[in-house]
Amino acid sequence: MDNLWAIGIDLGGTKIEGALVGSDGSLQHQISYPTKAASGAEAVIQQILSLISEIKQKSTEPICGVGIGIAGQIEGQVVRFAPNLNWHDIPLVEKLAPFVKAPIYLDNDVQMTTRGEKKFGAGQDCSNFICLNLGTGIGGGIVMNDSLVAGSSHTAGEFGHLTVLLNGPLCTCGNRGCLEALSSGWAIAKRAREELLDLSKDSPLFKLSQGQKENISAALVFQAAAQKDPRALIIVQNAVDALIAGLVSIINGWNPQRIILGGGLLKGYLQFLPEIKKGIYQRALPAACTALEVLTSTCQGNASLLGAAVLVFESIGDKKC
């Protein structure tokens, strides 16, 4: 069958990225801009239109549609809430449609990632798997019985808000002891910032951050831990312990065949992957682990872009572009 083409877009609070994606999984004309989130929704919508037109100009192929993955809660053609963009109830398809001569499809970025992994990545030929995205926040996507699970209001897979430590640290969601409040990028950075004043000036964490709170990111804490910084090691060990607990909950509750780890923080966690796997197999129900594999994403950061195009191909079905 001939290759079909769609534009896949990944809209985040920091950057907006797009590419021409073939139905064979090939990526062309990949472009990214810093998101003008602070300039308001209209400015970002203009950026989306520029991105689409730039990719269209470079392409000689007919385009079947545009898929857009957004970090937020999506309901049909409307972005209900996207905290990183500060968007509430933006009818994005309605806003874009007059300027785009192709159907437009929206979904949550992690749902797009899950579609990408299923079609082209580590979720291929697997009926039951979970994608866990470890980044500033923690989110996930679910495939069970070969189908994406969206839940009753399109929020299924909010694994960052599994309670793993009753009455534990406060989370951004208002609850306490969420996985995200212990193992996410923001939580790791927050813990390290709180400890900065107590650090010895010789310590890797102090040196790497130059003693400045605002220089501390989760990536830097992982870097300090790799240099055996004692405080960083404790912070990261606590994050790893909570992550194991969250993964055990996912395994016991969902019984996936694969867990596919991805996201910006995966690089930091990779040095602990043997420990994480060991912890999982020690603590999860043996019967839930018989078929289990713990993998990392094979889409090189492009799972969301790819998945956005997959949604286009699935939605248009056998129609011509």
Add this chain to the structure above:
Amino acid sequence: MDNLWAIGIDLGGTKIEGALVGSDGSLQHQISYPTKAASGAEAVIQQILSLISEIKQKSTEPICGVGIGIAGQIEGQVVRFAPNLNWHDIPLVEKLAPFVKAPIYLDNDVQMTTRGEKKFGAGQDCSNFICLNLGTGIGGGIVMNDSLVAGSSHTAGEFGHLTVLLNGPLCTCGNRGCLEALSSGWAIAKRAREELLDLSKDSPLFKLSQGQKENISAALVFQAAAQKDPRALIIVQNAVDALIAGLVSIINGWNPQRIILGGGLLKGYLQFLPEIKKGIYQRALPAACTALEVLTSTCQGNASLLGAAVLVFESIGDKKC
């Protein structure tokens, strides 16, 4: 369409129950025996055969098949592990088939319960729901996208083993801080037994148990709590807090439209249901709660029996009995 008939059986460690079930949800000739679990698998298999033959004798209708729900891990026609029966790898269908002139289908009892709720109970006309069974242990069943979710090795829904308190009390599964180790019947009874020596002899818990450890059950602890016993109230409050945390994890992770509570311990928890609902709505993600209803089973303890028959009807499809 004419009513079809199947025998539904619920095999637990304490009792074995069966009935003739119509495809309209009607129940006839319901019988129950105490399970001879201590006498070994062959004795229990004889009980199943007696139950089937007793129901058959009472019935004038042709029987399409026999469905058996078992508290344990089922794989096809084999009971892999049923802790309450002390069964390992029992090929139950093979053992029964020579004596039963009808097809036999097995599944986990909570999966059967979930089928029963979907077809005849509180899960009717609902695409995404979770059954949570609160008993000696805690387990669950999952319907997403209108299908039962079994997972990769038929253990999905082991919600009793969601970690809700990292490094918390030891669970029977070997892990720590599982929901079951805090909120199940065995955990509540265990806590109360541990405190018995410290109790005042005037306290309701002491009086109800006559000061005997072996008289303490979770039901009795709930009864003492209803009589304002201070220790029982603390034990039950801790169990309620952990249950709320587990339910929040289920809601954030699965985003069900309904949670259907059932099981032998539900009666005890019912007095706390307003508090449980309030806690859920306070702590779960608001976007995950937009469509949520928390209900109790409407199958009067027969959901597993009904669901066992549903599995028969679904399996035989349009075939005549």
